Amino acid sequence: MGLEVKPVSTIAEKASYDVADFAVPNGREEEWRFTPLRRLRGLHDGTAAPDGKVLVDVTADPGVRVESVGRGDPRVGSGYTPTDRVSAQAYSSFTTATVITVPRETSVERPITVRLRGEGSAHAAYGHLTVIVEAFGSATLVLDHGGSATYADNVEFIVGEQASLKVLSLQEWHDDSVHVSHQHAHLAKDAKFAGFNVTLGGDLVRIRPSVSYHGQGGDAELYGLYFVDGGQHLEHRLLADHSVPNCRSRVDYRGALQGQDAHAVWIGDVVIRAEAEGTDTYELNRNLVLTDGTRVDSVPNLEILTGEVAGAGHASASGRLDDQQLFYLQARGIPAAEAKRMVVRGFLYQLVQKIEVEEVRERVEAAIDVELAR
Template structure:
């Protein structure tokens, strides 16, 4: 377990990274241990956060110079261009900043997220209803190279079911917040699919609140873009809430793909499974995965496990993998974490080559088998086929 720098008390206007001595005082004089993930400073106002320098705990593994305009500059908060098809049971609309449905799932913990929150004009509301299976694909495209801000709220009604894909294509310099609210007894899958152009930069903060006996499958797929940083934060707020957080990424030469995952067990008998898998090839390919799980005193009977696996395909790559687990109650069903980064399994390659398969084809089969575990859990045959084709293109360097 890795200790993290703590924050100032909620409501303070100071940065979460000013303290340098392991403990930071609350306004009432008490202290918060450095590992308490839930105590990070939060605000929807960008001015409440200090400028980003890259030394802060939330930014120290990120190439901050590549997106200084998104963390501190002015952002265009107008509506994004969307491509989507009508789906029965899925309603899309634009709502004003003042709408009471905004801010229910969570609020920013860092400056880029707060800058996007301070800048958007209207939020895209995606409302899912009905207990039949349905798939809605929403593609953001044509964003251009100017810095943009966006806000999306995905809300699923109690006892409803659905799958929502938020996809990104083409040029972009985007900082966005995505709120996900899962009603009682509902089952929702959200796929965040990054297939941006080669020079695109995308910073995304996802906040999810899961209700009583509800289930969320949250999947982050990052393939395209120069710098992609998607950080999902899930609050298991009511009894029986369940999250399966999955991630798939393929970093090529000079590409930075990052995910910082937080799961907060805050109610009895909640469950979480976190599995992120990635591959890296080419000089300067970089991936970052940070996984924080907090099991609060209010969450007896918790069942939690998180893991990250990285497959290194060439020299000159770097994979950072940091699992953190904090447990505040002894009354749990189970909790654990794992992390591994390695090269090809020579025995697997030998087995395949001994059966007449070329080395290049054997390597492709091994990588595909390693990554398709995540693809096969999406639950949409069309999307799974699309992603398998994209992975083949990555392996062939297309």
């Protein structure tokens, strides 16, 4: 499968399954300028041999088809083409892909859970997951990442006509882990997709959620929550590529940072092509800085090639705790440390409450409390 060039947009303009079509990044490229390449352990330059292991275990209702397939399966790669070298390396290096299919007109009541556990970070592993929700179907998917790993993967969500998919992706890796992932939603006519990334663990985690529309009426909501501790690098780079009329996207990512050299990166790219009239889009990123010594890079981008849009906007804000809020709480007898925790909880829990799976929501709340207790 050869190189494809998207002449309309300057964002992610290359797409190829072939690693050789992408130069080794040097850190001066726009898409890599915030990422500390030396900490990728060779995932970006071909020196990371695929001799590590990340175990994949899927729990699903009987009506859901779960298969382990080779790269020759035509469904693998049918919804997403890699757009950078690490993604192409992951596609070229995995041995077995997991394909999950929700049949047509099937509504899955219980969440499908994909549990990924790394068995060591000294060696690299590569993976691929394809999730297909056929026309008029609906499902909720939980991706649960943990353990120690040096891991790169591609995850493609193919959502059929008038189908619905909700995804909760939890990155709770051990402190020695590196994870670079592409998560792409391919939406048919009137399809609905809601993706929620919760990134807490790992040494370096770089997630690239993206959405492409292949029929009018597509609707995507992308949420994210991250808590960055000292020395961690947590990066989220989003792309909503509006290429057909009358589609919608909403983005809301929030993070908190504490500790020396805690680094959060959020890049929000929205492309509205000339043919995508009637697009309705808005993206938001907010960051709460809790201590000195942290760094936040937040860059929202809109590329609009038509004047006929229903709405298009973005916002980004990063700052410290609100002194007035803290004063208000302390004036009512709440100790300073607890007042700070209450403000941070309120800031993050506005998104946490959108997690509809109770077990996952309670787990995220508990993890945030652990972070705040440090």
